[in-house]
Amino acid sequence: MLDLILNFVSCSRASGLRISSSEVLDCVNQLELIDVLEEPLFQSVLRSNFAKSRREQAHFDHLYHLFFHEMRSELSIPHSNELSELMEKALDSITAKLDQDPSFQAILDFLQGDPLGYLEEMRQLQSDTDGDTPSGMPNAFGPLIRRLQIMSQINGIGDGLARFMANNRQSIAWEDRKAMTIHYDERLDNARRMLREDPEPYDDGLKKVTTYEKHLNQIGDKSFFSLSKKEVEEMRDIVEQLVRKLKDTVQRRYSKHKRGVLDIKKTLRASAKYQGVPIEVVYKHKPKRKGKIVTLCDVSGSVWTAAKFMLNMLYSLQDCFLQVRSFIFVNELEEVTQTFQKHDINIAVDKSLKEAEINYQASTDYGSTFRQFKREYMDILNKKTTLIIVGDGRTNYSNPEEKILDEMREKCRRIIWLNPESLVFWNTGDSRMRTYQRYCNEVRHCQNLNQLLDFIKTLVL
Amino acid sequence: MTHKSITDVKYHLQKANYICSKSVATVVFLAQATQKPVLVEGPAGVGKTELAKAVAQSLNRDLIRLQCYEGLDEAKALYEWEYAKQLLYTQMMKDRIDEVISGSTDLNDAVDRIADQEDAFFSERFILPRPLLQAISSPEPVVLLIDEVDKSDPEFEAFLLEILSDFQVTIPEIGTRKAVKIPIVFLTSNNYRDMSDALKRRCIHLYIDYPDVELELQIVKLKIPGIKDRLAEQLINTIHEIRNLDLKKKPCTSETLDWAQSLIALQVNHLTPEIVTDTLNMICKYRSDADLVKDNMETITKNAGLECSI
Numbered sequence: 001m002l003d004l005i006l007n008f009v010s011c012s013r014a015s016g017l018r019i020s021s022s023e024v025l026d027c028v029n030q031l032e033l034i035d036v037l038e039e040p041l042f043q044s045v046l047r048s049n050f051a052k053s054r055r056e057q058a059h060f061d062h063l064y065h066l067f068f069h070e071m072r073s074e075l076s077i078p079h080s081n082e083l084s085e086l087m088e089k090a091l092d093s094i095t096a097k098l099d100q101d102p103s104f105q106a107i108l109d110f111l112q113g114d115p116l117g118y119l120e121e122m123r124q125l126q127s128d129t130d131g132d133t134p135s136g137m138p139n140a141f142g143p144l145i146r147r148l149q150i151m152s153q154i155n156g157i158g159d160g161l162a163r164f165m166a167n168n169r170q171s172i173a174w175e176d177r178k179a180m181t182i183h184y185d186e187r188l189d190n191a192r193r194m195l196r197e198d199p200e201p202y203d204d205g206l207k208k209v210t211t212y213e214k215h216l217n218q219i220g221d222k223s224f225f226s227l228s229k230k231e232v233e234e235m236r237d238i239v240e241q242l243v244r245k246l247k248d249t250v251q252r253r254y255s256k257h258k259r260g261v262l263d264i265k266k267t268l269r270a271s272a273k274y275q276g277v278p279i280e281v282v283y284k285h286k287p288k289r290k291g292k293i294v295t296l297c298d299v300s301g302s303v304w305t306a307a308k309f310m311l312n313m314l315y316s317l318q319d320c321f322l323q324v325r326s327f328i329f330v331n332e333l334e335e336v337t338q339t340f341q342k343h344d345i346n347i348a349v350d351k352s353l354k355e356a357e358i359n360y361q362a363s364t365d366y367g368s369t370f371r372q373f374k375r376e377y378m379d380i381l382n383k384k385t386t387l388i389i390v391g392d393g394r395t396n397y398s399n400p401e402e403k404i405l406d407e408m409r410e411k412c413r414r415i416i417w418l419n420p421e422s423l424v425f426w427n428t429g430d431s432r433m434r435t436y437q438r439y440c441n442e443v444r445h446c447q448n449l450n451q452l453l454d455f456i457k458t459l460v461l
Numbered sequence: 462m463t464h465k466s467i468t469d470v471k472y473h474l475q476k477a478n479y480i481c482s483k484s485v486a487t488v489v490f491l492a493q494a495t496q497k498p499v500l501v502e503g504p505a506g507v508g509k510t511e512l513a514k515a516v517a518q519s520l521n522r523d524l525i526r527l528q529c530y531e532g533l534d535e536a537k538a539l540y541e542w543e544y545a546k547q548l549l550y551t552q553m554m555k556d557r558i559d560e561v562i563s564g565s566t567d568l569n570d571a572v573d574r575i576a577d578q579e580d581a582f583f584s585e586r587f588i589l590p591r592p593l594l595q596a597i598s599s600p601e602p603v604v605l606l607i608d609e610v611d612k613s614d615p616e617f618e619a620f621l622l623e624i625l626s627d628f629q630v631t632i633p634e635i636g637t638r639k640a641v642k643i644p645i646v647f648l649t650s651n652n653y654r655d656m657s658d659a660l661k662r663r664c665i666h667l668y669i670d671y672p673d674v675e676l677e678l679q680i681v682k683l684k685i686p687g688i689k690d691r692l693a694e695q696l697i698n699t700i701h702e703i704r705n706l707d708l709k710k711k712p713c714t715s716e717t718l719d720w721a722q723s724l725i726a727l728q729v730n731h732l733t734p735e736i737v738t739d740t741l742n743m744i745c746k747y748r749s750d751a752d753l754v755k756d757n758m759e760t761i762t763k764n765a766g767l768e769c770s771i
Contacts, residue, residue, distance in 0.1 A: 020662055030665075034467065041467070044484035045491065052661035054502055054652060054668055160562045264544035383615040413654055441654070 006015035306420035331365035367401035416440035498646035504670035506713025517604035528614035539709030602642035698765035712744035
């Protein structure tokens, strides 16, 4: 029993679940208290100890099913010694023929009922997809090629087994042959399916905002893309007004907050000056916590208009936040915080476009942007940071690197994704919104001023 | 008193008007048996808080509740010194204090003498216990509910760790206070933000999802005894159909109950699409959601077996 649990734990760890030893101890202790033969109970004990958030549960369920149901299929076969010997012989015959790639060995182990190596292999496929292609060009093909290799290895093993069966027609009874074929076919199918389908987390914690209050009638409903030059000017004025209003509201809140309750500790200390008579009265004044903001803006044509207005608002409201750091990207990342802090917003917008060392001709690549962020800026995220990503999620068919987004989520307070594209176009073509939204805390459609205002309001107030 | 087995948990919770699935009962039982806190997650309105209340009721224990919010600190959660009382006492005992220092030769001596007495002012007498301290110093075992822990700051979360793993708190002036009787602890979270690994490691995790048809039917029948079988079935089927739609906020169990209650008040015996449309604001709290349900009324009618009025 203990071995079984430990085996399951190491498999889970191999596929990326974090399980500490104290959790294993707890689990084993708890299993002693229940009737382990009743499967729902057994499963819920494992689940409540090993998968401690909703997002991990999908992964856990997948592993549980694989480990306790699919990998146990050999139990259904009449398990004579003879047959298992034959099986070993069959696998040996293939080992002898083919090369000694570690992943190849992993697949063979998987066939023999030890999924550890194969799970590790799958996890690597999902996580370090930093395209190490010979050409040095990072692209989505690196992991794809790796997958194809494994796929062909699986097929190779399948062929090898079939050949073994054919060669030994005489020496093995047909019942045994049939049992073996069924058994191996099932395992191979499992291996292929795991290769094709990545488990994805449940995303029912996701907040999806699609309806909005109407703040402004005409211009507020107009999409950012269809604004004329004159309207853009008009828009700037409106934004300025609104920002001033918003600031007032925030200020009012602060000053009201200042009154607070009597701080007795400090009043007493102050009264010491006047022989214990509380002349100076001190109130508890705890400034409301301000958040840090990190923005990642896609500046490739389609999205930039929306991003521009958002940055404009964010920087006008700078004193409402502890810190605002902004980055722009196309296929690589560039920090523009300084530019925005030093200059007036309109100049800054121009400057950041002209002076940033970004290749505007390149096609948007979210994957490489995330990789660069992870390499250079991961440390700026902490539990007080709100990460805002403005982008359409169109990856130009490159590797989306959603696992890095997942890592970023673990580090920061929340991730909000603003998508300026019309809702109907989400998830069409190369848009990977569906992939990304699973890792965000909130997804917003942000196409016009009304929607943007709504967002800024919830962010500031 | 604690529950003896999983079936015992289920039975007692049912007596306390709470119907739960087997996995919920398992976790509640294990939490008592291993003295570990339970971290309950799930969508709003599936009965996370209600579970803690029911456990308290079924065990005949007091429920101490700590509602978390942004800015909650230990002065409000754990304990506070009663400054006003301390001040009052010093004023009233001025003479005694004078007496203590009257014989002193110099200032140092006087301070030393006062220092000997300072324990009197930083003692249990002047501590104002807040929910957490109340829970662990109560002579009778209690149920402690830390509600919506995800709304609190990360700092507060770190501060909870000592209580959750060792059931003790440290008060600098007095020392470490260990729990008299170990309470059953429930933490609820709405997935507003992810909890830290350190906190998760110390808890048993429980995810309560929307109940399945059978369970919800039982719940409705238990909470609203007068309801007719036919109406209850239609009601639950409709709710489940509506939950399958892509809504902003799905109707939860408590809203199902409210809806059932209002249907009884309207003296409805069976559901028709018209009645559903008329009473929709009991279950859909956004206009866009209500519109979506109305648009899909035909499929709902068909799948939930509603009766078409002719």
